[in-house]
Amino acid sequence: MDGAAALGKLDLLKRLHSNIPEGCSNAAFINVAANRHLNVLEWLYEFYPQRANPGEEIIRAAECGYTDIVRFLNRKQGGRR
Template structure:
């Protein structure tokens, strides 16, 4: 099941869930997050009890799967390694940093918000330089 989840094989995953007893591990959701397989994550969340590790959100942020990361923040907030997520967001994705900033500002989490604020030297991709 872990392999099927990692490769986004939802039909295979459903078949294994129904017909086999071996089950899966937390690696299934962690690797599905890395691959951007959101439907697989939703299936595992609703049909399985293994859950995920902190690697799931880190994998999603590393590979710029913003929608998946947002979902983890909502449904698995205690499984978010916030500092690692911020590191990847700072490097790769202005929009993810913006979302994190707004999310943490609303939650009032000051230490993480300070880290995000210190990282806002990024320029949005569509911003053009002004020439005179």
């Protein structure tokens, strides 16, 4: 699942979600943020929030200049920036 997430393959993730109950690792969240797949990040937060690492995700997204990802992650943490 991590590879599909990193590539932004949301349809594949949804299919895998049905068949792989353990899901993905926290690396999936970091790679999705670094690759600017906002729709995938939103989906991961809906189904696997316990695997998230928002601090690291924000760092990676900010390093890449992805302010939309940073804003989303700040909202998830309850921040207002």
